[in-house]
Amino acid sequence: AHERRAALTLLTRAFASLGLTRAEAEIAEELDALGGPASILERRRSAAPVTPRVFGRYEVLAEVASTPSARVLECLDVVRQEHVAVKIFAGYDARGAGRDALMRFEREVKVLASLDHANIVPLRDYVEEGPALVMAWMNGGTLEDLLAKEPVAPSRAIEIASSVLLALGEAHRLGVLHRDVKPANVLFDAGGTAKLGDFGVAHLGDLSATATAGVIGTLGYMSPEQRDGTPATVRSDVYGVGAMLLEMLTGQRLAVDDPAPLRPSAAHRDLDTRHDDVVMRMLQKDPELRPEGALAARALLGTLKWPTVVERIAVRRVVSERPSQQSVEESRYVLRDGRLFDTWLERFIERLPLSDELLARASAYAKAAHPALQAVLSVDRKNGALVLSVPWGRRLDRQLAPPEIAWLRAALGALHESGFVHGAVDAAHVFVDEVRGPQLQFEATSAAGSVDQDRIALARLAG
Structure with missing residues (x-):
C-alpha cells in the first residue's frame, strides 16, 4: 500500500502538469481512499535501502x-x-x-x-x-x-x-x-x-x-x-x-x-x-x-x-x-672502501633515483631471475631509490668465450620473456668473474632497441 500510494502521488502530479484533469481526478479518488498523497519523507522511508555489491553477488x-x-x-x-x-x-x-x-x-x-x-x-x-x-x-x-x-x-x-x-x-x-x-x-x-x-x-x-x-x-x-x-x-x-x-x-x-x-x-x-x-x-x-x-x-x-x-x-x-624502526633504518647504509654497503643484506649495493619507468624495467629484471643479470634487491620508497647489487668481477676488457656468450644469451632470453630488451649490450655493460662467469649490468635508461639488436650486439662481443 505504501508503494502504491507513493506511485499514485507521482502520477497525479504528472497528470496535472500535462493537463489531464480527468485522469488526475480518478487517481485522486483512489489516493483519498489510501489516506491522501504521500509526503516526500514518507516516499523516502518506503524506499528499500540499497546495499552495494561487487561482482554481482x-x-x-x-x-x-x-x-x-x-x-x-x-x-x-x-x-x-x-x-x-x-x-x-x-x-x-x-x-x-x-x-x-x-x-x-x-x-x-x-x-x-x-x-x-x-x-x-x-x-x-x-x-x-x-x-x-x-x-x-x-x-x-x-x-x-x-x-x-x-x-x-x-x-x-x-x-x-x-x-x-x-x-x-x-x-x-x-x-x-x-x-x-x-x-x-x-x-x-x-x-x-x-x-x-x-x-x-x-x-x-x-x-x-x-x-x-x-x-x-x-x-x-x-x-x-x-x-x-x-x-x-x-x-x-x-x-x-x-x-x-x-x-x-x-x-x-x-x-x-x-x-x-x-x-x-x-x-x-x-x-x-x-x-x-x-x-x-x-x-x-x-x-x-x-x-x-x-x-x-x-x-x-x-x-x-x-x-x-x-x-x-x-x-x-x-x-x-x-630497537626502534627509525634507528634500524638510519644505520642500514654505510660507506665501506668508498662504496655503499647495506648492513641488512651484508653486501655492496648501488642506488638509482626511482621513477615509474625505472621501476618497470627493474620489475622485468627481477622477474627474469637470471644470475647473469645484475640483481634487483629492493625499492626504497621512503628515499625514492632503486637498490641493486654491485656487478661482480671487473668490466669486460677482452672477447667473450663461447660458454660465456651462451650464458649471457640465456640471461637476455629471460629478460626478453619478461617483456623488455636490454638495449645496451656492450663491453661497458658486461662484467666478468673467472669463477662465476659474466654478468650483464642493469641498464637504467629507456631502451629503444629490439630483441634482434640485443642478440647482434652480444655476438659482437664473441672471440
Whole structure:
C-alpha cells in the first residue's frame, strides 16, 4: 500500500502538469481512499535501502583493509548466503611480462581452489575481471594481530607453525610455492585453527606499479636466496615459517642477516639449546642446511616437548630492548672502501633515483631471475631509490668465450620473456668473474632497441 500510494502521488502530479484533469481526478479518488498523497519523507522511508555489491553477488558489509595494491572487503555471498572476504587487486598491468605473471597466479589459484585442507584458507571463487580472490571469512584475526596483543606460549607457537607447515606440504605436493609466508598471511577461524592464505599472490607483485621490484614479501621473513634475487624453493617457504616461529618464541622479529639473533632459550626459561637448534636449522642461510621440506620441518619440531606457559617477564624484556624502526633504518647504509654497503643484506649495493619507468624495467629484471643479470634487491620508497647489487668481477676488457656468450644469451632470453630488451649490450655493460662467469649490468635508461639488436650486439662481443 505504501508503494502504491507513493506511485499514485507521482502520477497525479504528472497528470496535472500535462493537463489531464480527468485522469488526475480518478487517481485522486483512489489516493483519498489510501489516506491522501504521500509526503516526500514518507516516499523516502518506503524506499528499500540499497546495499552495494561487487561482482554481482557479493554484498559489501565493510572495507577491512586497503593498500595501493589491494582492497579487502567483508562481504555476504548472496548465492551461498555465506560470509566471505573479497580481496580485489589493483594497479597492475596485464600486458607483456605482466600477463605472464597473471597467468602464473591464475594457474596456482585454480590448483588451490580444488583443495579442501584444514590449514588453508578456503578459496571460494576467483574473479578474473578483478582480479579478485573470494575466500571464506576468518573471524579470528591474523597471527600479526595476535603477536601485537600478547605473547604466545611455546606449545601454541609450535601448533601454529605445524599447521602452516602442513598447509605448505600439501601445496608443495601440487607444485605451488607460497613465497610470502608471514604473520599477516596466517589467519584463525572461530575455533582458533591456523590457516595459511594468499597463496600465489606473490605473482601479482609482478603486476603492480606500486610493488617492490624483485623483492616480494617482507624482508624479516624472506629467505636469503629470495633477497638475493634467485628463485624460491620449498626450503624458502620453510625459512619463512622459521622466522615466524622465532618471533612467536622470543617476541622479537628476525632482523635481516642478523649474525646473532635472539635464541628461544634466552626468552623462555623452559627452553634450552635443543629447542634453539631445531628453530635455527630452519633459518640456515644455506638452503641445503634447512629441512628438505615443510613436512620434514614439522617432524623436526615434533621431536621435542614445548612448554605450555609463557615466560611473560622475559618476553616483555625482549620487546622493550627491541630497537626502534627509525634507528634500524638510519644505520642500514654505510660507506665501506668508498662504496655503499647495506648492513641488512651484508653486501655492496648501488642506488638509482626511482621513477615509474625505472621501476618497470627493474620489475622485468627481477622477474627474469637470471644470475647473469645484475640483481634487483629492493625499492626504497621512503628515499625514492632503486637498490641493486654491485656487478661482480671487473668490466669486460677482452672477447667473450663461447660458454660465456651462451650464458649471457640465456640471461637476455629471460629478460626478453619478461617483456623488455636490454638495449645496451656492450663491453661497458658486461662484467666478468673467472669463477662465476659474466654478468650483464642493469641498464637504467629507456631502451629503444629490439630483441634482434640485443642478440647482434652480444655476438659482437664473441672471440
